[in-house]
Amino acid sequence: MPATAPPPRYAYLGPAGTFTEAALRQVASPDEAQYLPQVDVVSALESVRAVRADYAVVPIENSVEGGVTATLDTLATGLALVLLREVLVPITFVLAGRPGTRLADVRRVSTHPHAWAQCRRWVNTHLPGVVHVPATSTAAAGALLADPAAGSGAAADPGFEAALVAPLTAELYGLEVLATQVADNERAVTRFVVVGRPGPVPAPTGSDKTSLVVHLPSNDAGALLEMLEQFAARGVNLSRIESRPIGDLMGRYSFSIDAEGHVAEERVAEALMGLHRVCPHVRFLGSYPRADGVAPRIEPGMTDDAFAGARQWVEDLRGGRAS
Template sequence: MSAARLGYLGPPGTFGEEAAIKADPRAEHVPFPSHAAIAAAVEAGAVEQGVLAIENSLNGSVAETLDILIHDSTLDIQREVVVHVVHNLIARPGTRIEDVSVIYSHPHAFNQCRRFLAERLPNARLEASLSTSAAVEAAVAGDLGAAGIGTSRAAELYGGAIVAAAIHDADNNATRFVVLGRGKQLPTGHDRTSIAFTFTQDRPGSLAGVLDQFARRGISCSKIESRPTKAVFGEYVFLVDFVGHQDDEAGRDALAAIRPLCAEVKVFGSYPRAE
């Protein structure tokens, strides 16, 4: 089913747009300035779905998205999409790598391309940008010798040429996105379910007791994370992804068994596993 409108973290030409195209190529892709703005637009019905980054294989969880799911959202996770992060060195067509004297990008992209930059462009000046897309736009519009680090889609959008492709250090750099919308998805037989829960007081064994309810039903937990709540490093919300659907027999039983053990349980959604 194609959503009429699908919100993503803009601007166009970033990995957010790549995730939106992968999630639903035929939808109208609408850029928003923050993850919170995407979720608010879905809540208000301004768009039918929104795609939010939730986890990067190198950088870990995206805290903003977790906090939206925990505290603000009444939406369901309906899908997940994995985008492999590929950084490219992009410049005005005709630029050679030996011409490059200044490089624009988001500080994260510089961190992820450190080895390439040290080996191939040790003397180039690094200038920060607010997004990889803005970096490519500035580089293509700039002087000869300016380059930006960004996606091939950004090169396309701004008329840039790829001077060096796939310049990121680590091959296992991927970002997992979730698609938020209204309504539960039906079980497919290869689903994942994301939940959050809290305890009234921090007692040794509380968490082990909850995980045991999944274990005794043969359910694997594919991810677990504690996240500080309001207080600074004080109380925690626990986030768990488990293999299966909330409406499978095992999943439904496990959720019923943990509710009496927790202060609160929130199910973010059950959705087909991407890989």
């Protein structure tokens, strides 16, 4: 009788109850996969590089705060990793404390820095003067508040009186909700990605993204335009572009880019070839389905058939078969 294959291992930003776990549950249920909670995003990604995990699920972009720099920077360097899928999770926060805590008791609030950034106006309005205590994740703040030090007793001081967490986290750790709907933007969404080791690129779906890290060809005037022209000339729209310091010298930056389309499509492949010709470093981070299912608008003359026809025309010219 053949042995049963072990379930895939997913590293993710833990502990239990994080928004990242909510994203992971959209990818694979606990019955289908082994969940490996990690203390931070870098640890989750490095687990895949070290083959301690098959995949990682990490946040990459928030609709309010922008790119998650720890994810962007870790993907940009080190052994190659690729994005296989993206997942969108609506973000809702509550302010939670130990049972018996009153809103008037709160002087320090713990949460992840991205969560704090999404709730600053509410905090300034309702809890002026409160100090932010950074946590590695929203759920980590809730877990520490519920159990400041295992075995030390309920009277131990975690260093804060309340935490900004997901409603599920408050329920999971037995915390009392002090306030609901505390986010500044009730429509906030975080984009998460499934990351794996390089392999065959998934087939195009007609609604895809291609992610890249690109270094500028020079520090001269027009260098950024030269890079962007590789996309514009082929009708490839960019859904995200962010600059990140390379780190070796002041003033040197790379660009983290999401382009609409798939590397199997002629216009995207041509853009990548153009980047490879003019830029000193291009890292391909994968082509994968868009979570929202929106297909890109392809301009006339930029379809696969148009590129194939133009290529055939040149071949005919070379062979003396056309004018």
